[in-house]
Amino acid sequence: MTSTNAHRILLAEDEEAMRAYLERALTKAGYEVVAVDRGTEAVPLLESSHFDLLLSDIVMPEMDGIELAQVCAEVSPRTKVMFITGFAAVTLRASREQPQAKVLSKPFHLRDLVLEVERVFEEQQEASL
Template identity: 55%
Template sequence: MARILLAEDDDSLREFLAKALRRAGHWVEAAPDGSEAEAKLDGNVFDLLLADVVMPGLDGIELARRASARDPELKVLFITGFAAVALRQRDGLPGAPRVLSKPFHLRDLVAEVDSILAA
């Protein structure tokens, strides 16, 4: 079981993703934006940051930079409808975070999360 921090601004998608990851056996802490996700980093240890790239306020790229500065071992997976943007902006993040493009099937998300955690 991994500890996953999920940052997604779409309420229904966030709930849907969290539920799927919990069913797959993971512990999930969900946040509606990058700022709230960053606050959840205080006093908590996560194995994976799963973040939407485009969110109001603190976006997923900057959230990943800040989270990785706190914990260089933290693995990152971006979800986005704007994969080309995410691929360009993830430069400089440790571990070359992967990007899962929307729309995706939940089994693909769970498989990608499991692959990242196993690496």
């Protein structure tokens, strides 16, 4: 494992099976993962703890992923954002409203998710040099 795998990820996904699946894959890849089932549960964590990445489903009850990303930008501006979604139209909205965020469309292979997360952290590291 490389030192980049010490990154902390906040995972917001309302579907229990998908949340467990993603949490397990990212943990196995060496990341520290905190998983929640809704955006409103993620906000206090963003306010009180440091996360390197917010990985959020877009379509969730109470607060969607785009709203969560907007809050994240205010309370934790250094946290990178990546969206996951199964809806093409939502992908277009995310691209418009959060152009700096990556969007990964469901279904995807776990290997692709881990590669995209690694890419986000590599870009972050290169930008800080």
